[in-house]
Structure formats: C-alpha cells, structure tokens
Amino acid sequence: MxxxxxxxxxxxxxxxxxxxxxxxxxxxxxxxxxxxxxxxxxxxxxxxxxxxxxxxxxxxxxxxxxxxxxxxxxxxxxxxxxxxxxxxxxxxxxxxxxxxxxxxxxxDDTLKHNTSVKAVQTQVIEWLKKADKSGLPGKFKAWVYQHGLLLPRLTWLLMIYDMTVTTVEAVKRKINSHLIKWLRVQPSFTTIGLYSRSSQLQLPLTSTLEEYKVSKSRLVMTLRDSKDSKISKARIQTRTGRKAESILYHKYIVGNTCTGRQGL
Known part of the structure; x- marks a missing residue:
C-alpha cells in the first residue's frame, strides 16, 4: 500500500x-x-x-x-x-x-492562469472579510494578516501563478485599506508608513508586493541552482526575474564608480 x-x-x-x-x-x-x-x-x-x-x-x-x-x-x-x-x-x-x-x-482545460488569478483575488477579499468580521481588536487583525490567515497562504499562491505586477498591486491596495482601517489611522496614511524599514516608527508588517518579488526570486533560484541535476538541467522557463537580472548585469558592466569628493 x-x-x-x-x-x-x-x-x-x-x-x-x-x-x-x-x-x-x-x-x-x-x-x-x-x-x-x-x-x-x-x-x-x-x-x-x-x-x-x-x-x-x-x-x-x-x-x-x-x-x-x-x-x-x-x-x-x-x-x-x-x-x-x-x-x-x-x-x-x-x-x-x-x-x-x-x-x-x-x-483546468484552458491551460491558462487567468481564471485562477481571478479566483485568488476573490479569495483574498473573502479572507479580508473573515478577518474583519472576526470581532478581534484591530492590532490582532493585523497580526492575523501577517502571521495567520492571509499573507503566508497568499505568498505561495503568488509564487505558483503567473501574476502581473499590476494585479499584485491591486491586491495590495485592498489589503492596505483594511490595514489602515484596523490600525485606526487616517485614510491619508501612506504605505510608506506601513512598510517602511528606515523610519523611526516601524510596523512589523510586510508588503504584499515585496513578498511577491521575494517569492519569484526564490522560485528562480530554486529551479536554476537546485542540487538535483534533473531540476537544474530541465531548463524550466519562468516569466520573471528579467528586469532584476538586467540590473545586476548593468552594475557588473559599470563596475565600481567614484562617489564623493574623495573618489571613494
């Protein structure tokens, strides 16, 4: 068996x-x-x-x-x-x-991700509604987003489906509106205040767009640099990472440049 x-x-x-x-x-x-x-x-x-x-x-x-x-x-x-x-x-x-x-x-029989991507967007809205109607205080609802129901599950879906950046940004806007509501801040509060890592007041929240980029980078590295030769030599094509690789290649061509008055 x-x-x-x-x-x-x-x-x-x-x-x-x-x-x-x-x-x-x-x-x-x-x-x-x-x-x-x-x-x-x-x-x-x-x-x-x-x-x-x-x-x-x-x-x-x-x-x-x-x-x-x-x-x-x-x-x-x-x-x-x-x-x-x-x-x-x-x-x-x-x-x-x-x-x-x-x-x-x-x-499914369409062999495309369009229907699945729309289903993911609908599922995110349902998750947000469940967290909003849970009766918990606002800060606990934000904790549920970060560590519980939403972001950990959403990260996996963002990695396995071919989503565009504009689609992820639309999902991010819906999440931001609920986070601002749960934290009871002004509606004009920007996303910089929610996800900033350089300001004096830093919230333990992660942006959906940043998690999307990290998950796609992890996918590319897993397929390309896998220790399993059958995976690394399969030459699986992924529709992501082209811009990041071009930026790194451009930095390699430019090399170390002089900055400041002392040329360092």
Missing amino acids: VRPGKCIWISTTQIDRDGNGSLPHSRIHQADSPKVFWLNAAAIYSRWILAALEEVVTWAMMKFKPRKSSSMILRKVQITTKFKPQIQGDEIPTIVDNPIKCLGKWF
Missing part, C-alpha cells in the same frame, strides 16, 4: 508490450484528492503503463479510484477527448470535466 502524498517510481524499462522495446522512466505522484498521474507523451505509451499498473494492482488485490483522478491528452496544443484512458474497466475522467489541484495550483 502506498500512502497518499508519496511518490512512486515506475521503471518502464521492464514494460515491453508487443515487443515495442523499453520506455523512459515515468514518475507517478499521488495526492490525497484528486490523484494525479503524470504519464508519457504518447497516448499508446500511457496505455501500456496503465495496463501494467492494472495487472500489478489487481494482483495485489487493490483497486484504483478513477473518480479521484484526471486525465489530459494534448493533440497539437489542444486538449482532445478522443482517447479516453481506462483502468480496471473504469474510465478516467478528463480534465475538462474534473479539474485537478496539485500543490495548491489548479489545472
């Missing part, structure tokens, strides 16, 4: 269906719900793997739950429902009918 949340390696070199030779390795991830199976690029290879899995699982007197799984077959960058994989006589639902969630990220 394999516990949910674990990872199984299936050696498909031992699978030889109809004398077609060996296949590359495939990794199968199991989550609590739904179950996510990452299979090979070709549909015929996936059928072979499913047939081998069905044989082994049936021998072990186990049973899959296709309703908790989803399948996705791409044909010319479009999702097709022509091929319907089955296991143990039950059809695996497609991603069109059953969107899947893996590590907090939703995958």
Whole structure:
C-alpha cells in the first residue's frame, strides 16, 4: 500500500508490450484528492503503463479510484477527448470535466492562469472579510494578516501563478485599506508608513508586493541552482526575474564608480 502524498517510481524499462522495446522512466505522484498521474507523451505509451499498473494492482488485490483522478491528452496544443484512458474497466475522467489541484495550483482545460488569478483575488477579499468580521481588536487583525490567515497562504499562491505586477498591486491596495482601517489611522496614511524599514516608527508588517518579488526570486533560484541535476538541467522557463537580472548585469558592466569628493 502506498500512502497518499508519496511518490512512486515506475521503471518502464521492464514494460515491453508487443515487443515495442523499453520506455523512459515515468514518475507517478499521488495526492490525497484528486490523484494525479503524470504519464508519457504518447497516448499508446500511457496505455501500456496503465495496463501494467492494472495487472500489478489487481494482483495485489487493490483497486484504483478513477473518480479521484484526471486525465489530459494534448493533440497539437489542444486538449482532445478522443482517447479516453481506462483502468480496471473504469474510465478516467478528463480534465475538462474534473479539474485537478496539485500543490495548491489548479489545472483546468484552458491551460491558462487567468481564471485562477481571478479566483485568488476573490479569495483574498473573502479572507479580508473573515478577518474583519472576526470581532478581534484591530492590532490582532493585523497580526492575523501577517502571521495567520492571509499573507503566508497568499505568498505561495503568488509564487505558483503567473501574476502581473499590476494585479499584485491591486491586491495590495485592498489589503492596505483594511490595514489602515484596523490600525485606526487616517485614510491619508501612506504605505510608506506601513512598510517602511528606515523610519523611526516601524510596523512589523510586510508588503504584499515585496513578498511577491521575494517569492519569484526564490522560485528562480530554486529551479536554476537546485542540487538535483534533473531540476537544474530541465531548463524550466519562468516569466520573471528579467528586469532584476538586467540590473545586476548593468552594475557588473559599470563596475565600481567614484562617489564623493574623495573618489571613494
């Protein structure tokens, strides 16, 4: 038995269906719900793997739950429902009918993040309303934002989804209005007073935009400088960090310049 949340390696070199030779390795991830199976690029290879899995699982007197799984077959960058994989006589639902969630990220038939980004914005508003209606004093509501319900969860969503800076700034404005309300300061109070690290009065609050930049930088460094060679050599493209890298490269070209009267 394999516990949910674990990872199984299936050696498909031992699978030889109809004398077609060996296949590359495939990794199968199991989550609590739904179950996510990452299979090979070709549909015929996936059928072979499913047939081998069905044989082994049936021998072990186990049973899959296709309703908790989803399948996705791409044909010319479009999702097709022509091929319907089955296991143990039950059809695996497609991603069109059953969107899947893996590590907090939703995958649907659009293959885009637009719907998910709008859902994140709606979720942030709901979190703010829950904190506002909690009945706690204002400073405790601000603590809930920083350490409890909102910012820790929002940081992960900002990292896994491709959000633009303008979208994050819109979320930040909604959060700022609630923080100003909870702290009972004037509505004209600027964000510099909320998140400043150089003023005499510093509040223990972190800007959503700064957390967004930090999380994206962490993502780039994790994928590029990972100790796992399979991750670092995968050349995963991320749509972030170009401006920061260009600034660092420009500083490298300019070098150390003279500043001040003494040329230091």
